[in-house]
Amino acid sequence: GENVEQHPSTLSVQEGDSAVIKCTYSDSASNYFPWYKQELGKRPQLIIDIRSNVGEKKDQRIAVTLNKTAKHFSLHITETQPEDSAVYFCAASSGTSYGKLTFGQGTILTVHP
Amino acid sequence: DTAVSQTPKYLVTQMGNDKSIKCEQNLGHDTMYWYKQDSKKFLKIMFSYNNKELIINETVPNRFSPKSPDKAHLNLHINSLELGDSAVYFCASSQAPRTGDGLQPQHFGDGTRLSIL
Numbered sequence: 001g002e003n004v005e006q007h008p009s010t011l012s013v014q015e016g017d018s019a020v021i022k023c024t025y026s027d028s029a030s031n032y033f034p035w036y037k038q039e040l041g042k043r044p045q046l047i048i049d050i051r052s053n054v055g056e057k058k059d060q061r062i063a064v065t066l067n068k069t070a071k072h073f074s075l076h077i078t079e080t081q082p083e084d085s086a087v088y089f090c091a092a093s094s095g096t097s098y099g100k101l102t103f104g105q106g107t108i109l110t111v112h113p
Numbered sequence: 114d115t116a117v118s119q120t121p122k123y124l125v126t127q128m129g130n131d132k133s134i135k136c137e138q139n140l141g142h143d144t145m146y147w148y149k150q151d152s153k154k155f156l157k158i159m160f161s162y163n164n165k166e167l168i169i170n171e172t173v174p175n176r177f178s179p180k181s182p183d184k185a186h187l188n189l190h191i192n193s194l195e196l197g198d199s200a201v202y203f204c205a206s207s208q209a210p211r212t213g214d215g216l217q218p219q220h221f222g223d224g225t226r227l228s229i230l
Contacts, residue, residue, distance in 0.1 A: 034218065089156060105153075
């Protein structure tokens with residue numbers, strides 16, 4: 001089955017700096033890669049996703065890149081703000097029609113004012 | 114107005130009891146899911162239903178039984194609760210996967226925090 005590895009497990013940055021979180025996946029048939037943000041005690045919220053036919057996607061301060069050959073994808077947050085502090089999860093889904101989402105272990109991002 | 118709503122939000126009970134968690138979505142989605150988030154925050158799929166039909170059943174003890182009376186509802190019944198069942202259980206929903214496009218974005222409920230004494 002799919003295996004998703006996420007690094008780093010914790011990331012501490014100063015406000016205004018950029019943050020990068022990286023994930024690798026094992027199933028070359030995976031075709032959907034969402035990123036979720038989870039604030040303390042809250043539900044995971046989808047912040048951006050990318051499909052295997054696209055190499056990069058951007059939404060304001062957030063961007064995701066996908067390298068299918070190397071089977072890794074990354075989340076980039078620019079001009080970080082204290083409200084970006086949360087746990088971020090990457091996920092990958094297998095290529096089958098009713099494939100499941102396999103999540104990474106999560107990254108605790110702390111943005112210091 | 115909540116898109117995916119779960120009840121109860123908190124559930125504290127003793128070992129050996131049977132309990133249920135309810136989930137309802139008003140997004141018109143065909144697919145619903147149950148996830149378990151353990152104390153280390155790891156999120157893992159348990160079950161998935163599409164239009165009331167079970168399509169994913171992970172290696173979950175058979176003490177856990179999902180039931181989908183209609184495509185807007187997916188409930189989770191747990192028999193003989195054990196200490197290791199303590200976790201946050203999230204319900205989620207999405208549109209059905211599309212041919213050639215795969216899974217569609219999943220929207221999560223607020224979670225049910227289950228604590229076993």
